[in-house]
Amino acid sequence: MHEFELIERIIARLRDTACGDGVVLGPGDDAAVLEIPNGHQLVVSTDALVAGRHYPGGACADAIGYRSLAVATSDLAAMGATPAFATVSLTAEDLTANWAEHYASGLAAAARDFGIAIVGGNIARGPESVTVTVHGHTPRGQAIARSGGGPGDALFVTGCLGGAGLALADENLGEWSLIALKEDSPVRRYWMPQPRLGLGIGLRDFATAAIDISDGLSSDLDHLCRASGVGCEVDLDALPLYPGATALDALASGDDYELAFAAPPDAQGVIETLARQHRVPITRIATLRRDPRPGVAWTRNGMPVEVRPGYRHF
Amino acid sequence: MHEFELIERIIARLRDTACGDGVVLGPGDDAAVLEIPNGHQLVVSTDALVAGRHYPGGACADAIGYRSLAVATSDLAAMGATPAFATVSLTAEDLTANWAEHYASGLAAAARDFGIAIVGGNIARGPESVTVTVHGHTPRGQAIARSGGGPGDALFVTGCLGGAGLALADENLGEWSLIALKEDSPVRRYWMPQPRLGLGIGLRDFATAAIDISDGLSSDLDHLCRASGVGCEVDLDALPLYPGATALDALASGDDYELAFAAPPDAQGVIETLARQHRVPITRIATLRRDPRPGVAWTRNGMPVEVRPGYRHF
Numbered sequence: 001m002h003e004f005e006l007i008e009r010i011i012a013r014l015r016d017t018a019c020g021d022g023v024v025l026g027p028g029d030d031a032a033v034l035e036i037p038n039g040h041q042l043v044v045s046t047d048a049l050v051a052g053r054h055y056p057g058g059a060c061a062d063a064i065g066y067r068s069l070a071v072a073t074s075d076l077a078a079m080g081a082t083p084a085f086a087t088v089s090l091t092a093e094d095l096t097a098n099w100a101e102h103y104a105s106g107l108a109a110a111a112r113d114f115g116i117a118i119v120g121g122n123i124a125r126g127p128e129s130v131t132v133t134v135h136g137h138t139p140r141g142q143a144i145a146r147s148g149g150g151p152g153d154a155l156f157v158t159g160c161l162g163g164a165g166l167a168l169a170d171e172n173l174g175e176w177s178l179i180a181l182k183e184d185s186p187v188r189r190y191w192m193p194q195p196r197l198g199l200g201i202g203l204r205d206f207a208t209a210a211i212d213i214s215d216g217l218s219s220d221l222d223h224l225c226r227a228s229g230v231g232c233e234v235d236l237d238a239l240p241l242y243p244g245a246t247a248l249d250a251l252a253s254g255d256d257y258e259l260a261f262a263a264p265p266d267a268q269g270v271i272e273t274l275a276r277q278h279r280v281p282i283t284r285i286a287t288l289r290r291d292p293r294p295g296v297a298w299t300r301n302g303m304p305v306e307v308r309p310g311y312r313h314f
Numbered sequence: 315m316h317e318f319e320l321i322e323r324i325i326a327r328l329r330d331t332a333c334g335d336g337v338v339l340g341p342g343d344d345a346a347v348l349e350i351p352n353g354h355q356l357v358v359s360t361d362a363l364v365a366g367r368h369y370p371g372g373a374c375a376d377a378i379g380y381r382s383l384a385v386a387t388s389d390l391a392a393m394g395a396t397p398a399f400a401t402v403s404l405t406a407e408d409l410t411a412n413w414a415e416h417y418a419s420g421l422a423a424a425a426r427d428f429g430i431a432i433v434g435g436n437i438a439r440g441p442e443s444v445t446v447t448v449h450g451h452t453p454r455g456q457a458i459a460r461s462g463g464g465p466g467d468a469l470f471v472t473g474c475l476g477g478a479g480l481a482l483a484d485e486n487l488g489e490w491s492l493i494a495l496k497e498d499s500p501v502r503r504y505w506m507p508q509p510r511l512g513l514g515i516g517l518r519d520f521a522t523a524a525i526d527i528s529d530g531l532s533s534d535l536d537h538l539c540r541a542s543g544v545g546c547e548v549d550l551d552a553l554p555l556y557p558g559a560t561a562l563d564a565l566a567s568g569d570d571y572e573l574a575f576a577a578p579p580d581a582q583g584v585i586e587t588l589a590r591q592h593r594v595p596i597t598r599i600a601t602l603r604r605d606p607r608p609g610v611a612w613t614r615n616g617m618p619v620e621v622r623p624g625y626r627h628f
Contacts, residue, residue, distance in 0.1 A: 024355055025459055029541070030392040030526055031359035031450075033457045036350055041338055044433065045345035046401040046447060050440030078344040087360040089445045119358065126364030127441035131403045133360060136345075143347045145339055211344060227343070 006100050006123060013104035014118050017111035022084055023119055032119035034085055040137040045075035051128035056174030061099045063178055063191040064130060065106025070193045071214065072132040073114050074257040077200035078212035080144040081136030085119045086111070091126035106178055114197060142204045149209035149228030149262035155286040156271065158196050158258045161217060162245025164189040165253025186242070193257040199282075202274045203261055210261035218251040218307045221260055221296045228262070231291025236300045240283040251298075252308040262288055320414050320437060327418035328432050331425035336398055337433055346433035348399055354451040359389035365442035370488030375413045377492055377505040378444060379420025384507045385528065386446040387428050388571040391514035392526035394458040395450030399433045400425070405440035420492055428511060456518045463523035463542030463576035469600040470585065472510050472572045475531060476559025478503040479567025500556070507571035516588045517575055524575035532565040532621045535574055535610045542576070545605025550614045554597040565612075566622040576602055 011018055011027050018026045025033035036042050049068050051057045069086060076083050088107065092099070100123075111118050116134065149155075167173055167190035181188040195212070203210060211224045217239070225231060236247040250256075263271060268284075275282040298305045325332055325341050332340045339347035350356050363382050365371045383400060390397050402421060406413070414437075425432050430448065463469075481487055481504035495502040509526070517524060525538045531553070539545060550561040564570075577585060582598075589596040612619045 025457065029459050029461070030389040030524075031357045031395065031448075031457075033393070033452075033459075034356040034358060035454075036356055038352070042348040042350055042356065042449075043345045044348060044399070044401060044447075044449070046403050046434060046436050046445075048403045048405060048436050048438050048440075048445065050405055050438055053440055054438070075344040079347070081345065085358070087358060087447055089360050089362045089447075091362055091364055091443060120360060122360050122362050122445070124362050124364055124368070126362075126367055126443055129405060129440055129443065131360075131362065131436075131445040133358075133401055133403075133447040134345075135356075135358070138347075140349075143339065143345075145343050145347075147343070 003123060006095060006097060009097050010100050010104040013101050014108050017108045017118050020117040023117045027118065027120050034119060036137050039140055041140050041143060043076060043079045043081035043136045043138060043143055044133065045072060046131065046133040047072040048129060048131040059174040060177040061102035062106030063176055065103040066110040066178055067191050067193065068130040068132050069107055069110035069114065069116065070195060071257060072134040073116065074193065074195040074212040074214060076134055076136040077195040077197045078210050078259055079138065080142060080200045080204035081138050082201060083114050083116045083134065083136045083197060085135040086116050087133045088118060088121035089131040090121065091124045092128045093125060095123060109178060114195065138204060144203060144207050144210040146209050146211050146224050146227035149224060149230055149288050151230055151288055151290045152265065153208050153262040153288045154265050154284050155232055155260065155262050155288055156282050156284050157240065157260045158199060158280050158282055160240040160242045160281065161256050161258060162250030162253060163242030164193060164255035165249055166242065166245055190255055193255065195257055196259045196280060199274060199278045199280055200259065202278065206267045206270060207261045207263050210259055213254065213256050213258045213260055215254045216252045217260065224260060225296055226294045229294050230288040231294055231297065232286040232288050233297045233299055234286045236298060236305060238285045240281060248307060317437060320409060320411060323411050324414050324418040327415050328422050331422045332432050334431040337431045341432065341434050348433060350451050353454055355454050355457060357390060357393045357395035357450045357452060357457055358447065359386060360445060360447040361386040362443060362445040373488040374491040375416035376420030377490055379417040380424040380492055381505050381507065382444040382446050383421055383424035383430065384509060385571060386448040387430065388507065388509040388526040388528060390448055390450040391509040391511045392524045392573055393452065394456060394514045394518035395452050396515060397428050397430045397448065397450045397511060399449040400430050401447045402432060402435035403445040404435065405438045406442045407439060409437060423492060428509065452518060458517060458521050458524040460523050460525050460538050460541035463538060463544055463602050465544055465602055465604045466579065467522050467576040467602045468579050468598050469546055469574065469576050469602055470596050470598050471554060471574050472513060472594050472596055474554040474556045474595065475570050475572060476564030476567060477556030478507060478569035479563055480556065480559055504569055507569065509571055510573045510594060513588060513592045513594055514573065516592065520581045520584060521575045521577050524573055527568065527570055527572045527574055529568045530566045531574065538574060539610055540608045543608050544602040545608055545611065546600040546602050547611045547613055548600045550612060550619060552599045554595060562621060
């Protein structure tokens with residue numbers, strides 16, 4: 001099928017998710033034209049998924065569509081940003097109309113769930129991969145960086161860890177389409193991660209640092225600590241785990257897209273309120289401390305533990 | 315080399331191009347935080363280049379870096395947008411520090427030439443490709459869409475066509491690094507296209523429609539005419555050609571990244587002034603007309619001519 005017909009099919013399938021608040025000009029021109037609310041700053045992140053590496057080759061197109069937008073949007077949650085727009089670049093060797101429409105359906109489902117408009121993109125022939133750039137906004141100066149954590153801040157993680165990672169053991173992981181993913185399960189967590197958007201927005205007012213857990217807690221917590229110039233000691237038994245996941249599994253697996261964040265100790269009450277409001281368990285796992293060599297020390301029963309690093313792209 | 319070290323090397327090489335006006339938080343966090351001037355709209359476009367398809371496999375990394383930003387930025391020129399920021403997603407099977415630094419150098423050279431800050435990105439292992447998302451802005455309501463052309467408007471193209479296309483015949487095209495591309499030549503036009511940014515901004519005030527010529531004039535002019543719901547007749551002998559290029563070559567080859575635009579006939583004087591100001595030849599090639607079947611009719615000496623379509627991605 002001709003490129004321009006494919007694009008028309010994709011846009012048709014996106015329907016209401018290709019327009020919305022702030023979209024002055026959506027897909028189909030040289031560029032999209034967008035409005036950011038007055039007094040707000042733009043928050044932008046880009047993420048790529050490569051077939052056979054970041055998801056099983058031959059996976060269902062709608063699942064790829066959903067997951068590709070979800071993992072990119074998780075970075076907006078980590079910044080406390082309100083999600084707004086995304087552009088999507090898709091390469092595939094043989095892009096059929098059927099595949100493209102399924103992909104667009106999954107993308108549209110995620111766009112609706114997260115309140116994002118798909119405003120543009122690109123398709124090209126090449127080895128299958130998807131690159132998504134997401135745009136959100138925060139009131140000026142309120143984005144949460146990784147670098148603001150200080151000694152004495154409490155360190156929290158949302159939800160539970162290791163669930164999505166269990167899905168990697170499922171040899172049929174690539175055969176699930178969205179419609180089959182009805183109940184909470186590792187494969188659902190893998191294909192339909194739910195970025196902590198509402199919670200992230202709620203954290204703007206008092207979190208000092210935040211990061212999304214995409215490479216595994218061991219790597220991502222290290223990033224937060226190093227960027228903030230602090231250390232911390234985390235007991236493996238303090239981690240909230242998905243049923244059936246071990247702490248070591250959970251540390252090394254990304255794909256959960258939960259948040260880790262720091263906040264002053266007196267914020268405990270507000271955090272409990274946020275947790276109830278957004279129906280997200282929030283677990284305090286450590287306290288940040290001065291450390292000449294910033295990073296995380298993992299322990300169990302007070303004894304040091306060696307942990308595998310998280311996912312490494314190279 | 316470890317992913318995070320690679321990212322640090324890339325950021326180090328970007329230097330001043332990773333910050334600048336409007337960059338509140340640049341590369342290295344979950345997302346970038348950016349400011350758009352008050353009263354302005356955001357203009358966003360994304361473009362992907364796949365090794366072995368959109369450029370020769372094994373090409374010099376700095377040339378890939380320059381070209382990847384240039385071709386994406388050309389879409390901002392077509393909208394009349396002031397360029398501001400870009401994110402870059404790079405996948406490669408074996409990304410060495412040397413390759414990444416050369417790539418970043420080429421990217422930085424283009425970023426300086428076009429006034430763009432590289433504010434974030436992603437690296438991943440996979441078949442080599444580069445996806446760039448560019449961000450610019452225009453005063454509210456002043457972006458130039460493809461769809462505003464009307465009957466009676468004159469149709470123009472900038473520069474000359476077919477130059478970059480000639481480079482595809484050079485069997486050493488993949489061996490050029492930026493430093494070797496000193497004089498105007500087809501290979502320089504191919505690796506270092508110069509988006510018509512200043513001119514595009516100048517066109518905001520009076521162009522009714524614009525598009526960048528990236529797939530070849532025959533396809534791109536057709537897009538503009540269909541989006542505007544008009545037709546036009548273009549004589550092949552009216553096209554401005556790069557020395558050595560034929561009209562049919564020029565029509566079917568993209569890679570020139572010139573602009574085609576429509577403007578009311580009384581704008582001729584302003585356009586001549588803009589052409590002098592920006593040292594860009596601007597050639598009037600047709601007049602838009604009412605047409606029940608919008609599109610372009612190609613002629614030579616008044617006789618219809620069949621032209622090859624431009625580059626098709628599928």
